[in-house]
Amino acid sequence: MLPVGTMLSNGKYRVDKFLSSGGFSITYMATNMFDETVVIKEFFMKNVNQRDDDSTTVCMRDPNNRSVFEEYQHRKRPQSVADVNRFLSDL
Numbered sequence: 001m002l003p004v005g006t007m008l009s010n011g012k013y014r015v016d017k018f019l020s021s022g023g024f025s026i027t028y029m030a031t032n033m034f035d036e037t038v039v040i041k042e043f044f045m046k047n048v049n050q051r052d053d054d055s056t057t058v059c060m061r062d063p064n065n066r067s068v069f070e071e072y073q074h075r076k077r078p079q080s081v082a083d084v085n086r087f088l089s090d091l
Contacts, residue, residue, distance in 0.1 A: 002028060
């Protein structure tokens with residue numbers, strides 16, 4: 001998982017809190033550059049990906065899994081705003 005304080009998208013977002021993880025993603029609460037709270041869902045396949053020593057760079061556990069990663073990456077779709085709002089109301 002990304003460390004708290006990690007800056008994403010050239011400083012547009014700061015990771016504030018780990019929320020949850022599943023087989024295909026890790027979800028974080030973050031703050032955007034307008035000081036608004038947002039939710040970021042990182043596509044991260046537990047059995048396919050790992051982080052490099054810097055704790056932020058995602059790489060393949062096995063280079064032969066690249067095609068599996070790319071196939072699933074194209075299948076996943078963003079959640080609706082309503083789904084995100086329901087998730088936040090449960091926190």
